[in-house]
Amino acid sequence: QVHLLESGPGRVKPSETLSLTCVVSGGSIGDLFWSWVRQPPGKGLEWIGFLFYGGTTSYNPSLENRVTISVDMSQNQLSLDLTSVTAADTAVYYCVRLRGGGDGRIDSWGQGTLVTVSS
């Protein structure tokens, strides 16, 4: 059973870059598709983007000019960078695994990490 564990700074200042990592255990990050999803406090889920090792990426158009998702095969780790953050980026960020391709279902979720954008 794959296990996903996100980590990050907890708090980021406005206009700075939010950087998160997700360590994958129990499975190879070279298989399947991986994605980031976020959930602002008290609100619904929002897709950020997905990546398939080998170069395929797709980002939410509303975030596309600020977001980068990458993978480190040597660490079996997924990363998210979101630049120029504002209070609207305050959310719980989840690392997830997609099964069935980029248009597939989420079969594994990390526990999530809360990021607060505040000075």
Place this chain on the structure above:
Amino acid sequence: QAVLTQPPSVSGAPGQRVIISCTGSSSNIGAGYDVHWYQQLPGKAPKPLIYVNSMRPSGVPDRFSGSKFGTSASLVITGLQAEDEADYHCQSYDSDLSGQVFGTGTKVTVL
């Protein structure tokens, strides 16, 4: 931005049946993309509940069922139990977005 529409809340007494709708459009559910459902208990990460419209992962009780028709999908809980009190989210793929799209979320309250 593309989004799937769900009722904000539904409620029912223990043992009753509740239905949660998920309405999309021609670029997602109506285009033939599958619908998946997730249950989110308070303070927890979402958990897979229904996949590929009507399939249940191992361990999910059979009182949960799903269906899809046209541009919509439904999640039915038959025989509501206290532990079903949670938020429920639908998800599909959107060709305009070229990515996943989620529902607005529904809070289920057991009276």
